[in-house]
Amino acid sequence: MFRALKPPVAGSASGSGREGGGSAAPSGAGNGSAPRTDAGAPGRSVGDEPADSERTAVFRAVKPAAPAAAPGAGEPADSERTAVFRAVKPGAARPVQPHAVGGERASTFVPLRTDDAQAAKTASPAGPGVRPEAPKPPPAPGTAAPAAPAPAQAPGGPATQSPERTTQQPLPPKPPLDMLADLTNNPPPPPSATRTAVRRFKIYAPILVLLAVVLAVVQLVRPLPEPTLKVTAKTSYTFDGGAPSLPWPKEGQAYVAAAGLGPVGTFGEQKPVAIGSVAKAMTAYVILKDFPMKKGEKGQMIPVDKTAVDDGKKETEGESTVNTLKEGDKLSQYDALAAIMIPSANNVARLLARWDGGQEAFVKKMNDTAKSLGMTNTTYTDPSGLDATTVSTAEDQVKLGLKIVEMPELVAITKLPNWTDPSGKQWRNYNDLVPFNGSLGIKTGSTTKAGGNLLFAAEKKVGKTNQLIVGAVLGQHGVPILGTAISASKDVMLATQKALTAANIVKKGEVVGYVDDGLGGRVPVVATADVEAVGWPTLTVDVKLGDGAAKIPMTAKAGSEIGVLTVGSGASQVKVPVALQSDLTAPGIGKKLTRVG
Numbered sequence: 001m002f003r004a005l006k007p008p009v010a011g012s013a014s015g016s017g018r019e020g021g022g023s024a025a026p027s028g029a030g031n032g033s034a035p036r037t038d039a040g041a042p043g044r045s046v047g048d049e050p051a052d053s054e055r056t057a058v059f060r061a062v063k064p065a066a067p068a069a070a071p072g073a074g075e076p077a078d079s080e081r082t083a084v085f086r087a088v089k090p091g092a093a094r095p096v097q098p099h100a101v102g103g104e105r106a107s108t109f110v111p112l113r114t115d116d117a118q119a120a121k122t123a124s125p126a127g128p129g130v131r132p133e134a135p136k137p138p139p140a141p142g143t144a145a146p147a148a149p150a151p152a153q154a155p156g157g158p159a160t161q162s163p164e165r166t167t168q169q170p171l172p173p174k175p176p177l178d179m180l181a182d183l184t185n186n187p188p189p190p191p192s193a194t195r196t197a198v199r200r201f202k203i204y205a206p207i208l209v210l211l212a213v214v215l216a217v218v219q220l221v222r223p224l225p226e227p228t229l230k231v232t233a234k235t236s237y238t239f240d241g242g243a244p245s246l247p248w249p250k251e252g253q254a255y256v257a258a259a260g261l262g263p264v265g266t267f268g269e270q271k272p273v274a275i276g277s278v279a280k281a282m283t284a285y286v287i288l289k290d291f292p293m294k295k296g297e298k299g300q301m302i303p304v305d306k307t308a309v310d311d312g313k314k315e316t317e318g319e320s321t322v323n324t325l326k327e328g329d330k331l332s333q334y335d336a337l338a339a340i341m342i343p344s345a346n347n348v349a350r351l352l353a354r355w356d357g358g359q360e361a362f363v364k365k366m367n368d369t370a371k372s373l374g375m376t377n378t379t380y381t382d383p384s385g386l387d388a389t390t391v392s393t394a395e396d397q398v399k400l401g402l403k404i405v406e407m408p409e410l411v412a413i414t415k416l417p418n419w420t421d422p423s424g425k426q427w428r429n430y431n432d433l434v435p436f437n438g439s440l441g442i443k444t445g446s447t448t449k450a451g452g453n454l455l456f457a458a459e460k461k462v463g464k465t466n467q468l469i470v471g472a473v474l475g476q477h478g479v480p481i482l483g484t485a486i487s488a489s490k491d492v493m494l495a496t497q498k499a500l501t502a503a504n505i506v507k508k509g510e511v512v513g514y515v516d517d518g519l520g521g522r523v524p525v526v527a528t529a530d531v532e533a534v535g536w537p538t539l540t541v542d543v544k545l546g547d548g549a550a551k552i553p554m555t556a557k558a559g560s561e562i563g564v565l566t567v568g569s570g571a572s573q574v575k576v577p578v579a580l581q582s583d584l585t586a587p588g589i590g591k592k593l594t595r596v597g
Contacts, residue, residue: 293334415441
């Protein structure tokens with residue numbers, strides 16, 4: 001226990017607080033309370049000290065209480081001891097702690113001096129050697145007056161203590177606006193789950209409404225997705241029956257395919273061999289790619305140079321030429337192509353190469369074109385095919401032939417049995433298959449090194465489809481070499497035409513797909529006619545639904561043609577228009593607002 005003690009003051013009276021003195025009562029009475037001692041024993045009065053003396057804090061450890069108190073003590077023996085801090089004025093006599101019965105020191109409770117006690121000391125006579133304190137100022141208006149001092153306790157009587165007084169300071173007056181607010185404002189209701197939910201709803205509801213409006217505007221002004229066609233019909237069809245058996249030649253190599261359907265069969269090892277004048281098919285193809293001709297027109301005019309006239313005289317050396325050309329004349333593009341495809345004029349083939357950028361550059365174009373068509377086993381070294389180093393395979397030449405049959409202006413020339421040059425001389429087509437059995441010609445070629453060769457094409461009406469077939473027979477050395485190649489080609493051509501058949505895979509009015517507006521709307525489309533597939537046994541053909549290169553509208557009436565159903569590919573593919581089964585309408589506001597993608 002710690003207690004603050006006053007240091008002794010020199011010259012203090014002996015009756016101002018010595019243990020057992022009787023002069024403490026007047027000082028205690030003047031202070032409004034009895035002097036406090038432990039267990040009612042006489043002791044020094046707390047107030048017997050000068051008012052203006054300097055105070056020093058002194059701490060002293062107090063022994064714990066004894067198990068039993070002396071008779072007449074003011075508190076039980078086992079009471080809890082309390083740490084007391086007391087300021088002692090300098091010059092005052094050091095108080096002596098009273099002792100309980102038996103010599104044990106007892107604790108003394110000394111309250112802090114209040115302003116009321118100080119005022120009482122000033123008004124009452126002080127003990128010897130104690131200076132009176134300054135009078136206490138009167139209490140502020142509105143505060144309670146201090147209570148009357150309790151009567152002094154006689155020495156030796158029971159210990160009593162007056163309650164400690166606290167002076168309450170008045171609060172400053174509130175500003176007028178705050179006072180007005182207190183009078184007019186209602187206190188907020190107590191918080192509850194319902195009031196909290198309502199308050200949050202009032203805060204967030206406008207924000208949510210604003211976001212909903214913004215989202216709705218964005219959804220309405222966003223561009224609509226483009227309608228697309230989706231197929232529901234079978235995407236392929238396989239013909240029943242066994243695979244066709246074709247009459248292949250005894251030597252060399254052969255290959256045959258149907259335009260838009262794929263290969264029908266192959267014979268021999270597909271290795272590069274000399275092809276002779278069959279190379280002129282690539283010469284004609286490159287010229288038409290560089291200088292397309294319109295139907296019914298003759299195309300570009302080509303000046304005839306001295307080299308072309310001189311080369312025309314090489315027929316005596318075994319070359320195929322047109323010897324009626326004159327230097328300074330002009331040869332139409334049509335006649336130049338006819339000269340190389342029908343009488344197989346080498347001199348005109350070289351003339352076309354010089355006219356189209358020079359022979360070296362032209363040969364490069366031939367090889368680049370072959371590579372673009374997938375002719376991986378083909379090499380051209382001259383535009384006429386006279387060089388034995390110009391080599392290819394039957395398969396590669398069929399790839400080229402399938403592109404040539406897509407050029408009607410060139411097929412119109414190759415299927416002619418003869419051609420009359422500008423001088424009036426008539427030249428026959430070396431391909432004896434023309435014009436029989438739907439033969440479309442293309443190109444012959446024969447040399448001693450290459451043997452007899454033929455790239456041929458033919459057509460056959462199968463159902464409602466005009467089906468095209470392309471084949472090649474190379475390396476025939478029978479006598480005559482070209483006749484042998486033509487005969488072998490005829491057998492393969494006729495057998496392939498016979499193997500072709502048609503099958504009705506879609507009927508008129510049958511639903512084959514639908515228009516998808518991109519927002520969940522679907523309008524069925526139907527075939528406008530029966531759809532026939534052309535092929536041969538074991539062949540599988542593809543069935544595709546497309547827009548026909550035309551943009552699908554957002555709205556259209558029922559019956560409007562909206563796309564094309566296609567079977568196969570290439571020049572002989574089957575195409576049937578499809579139409580809407582019902583009206584096609586644009587997506588409504590509801591679909592626009594609820595779309596996600």
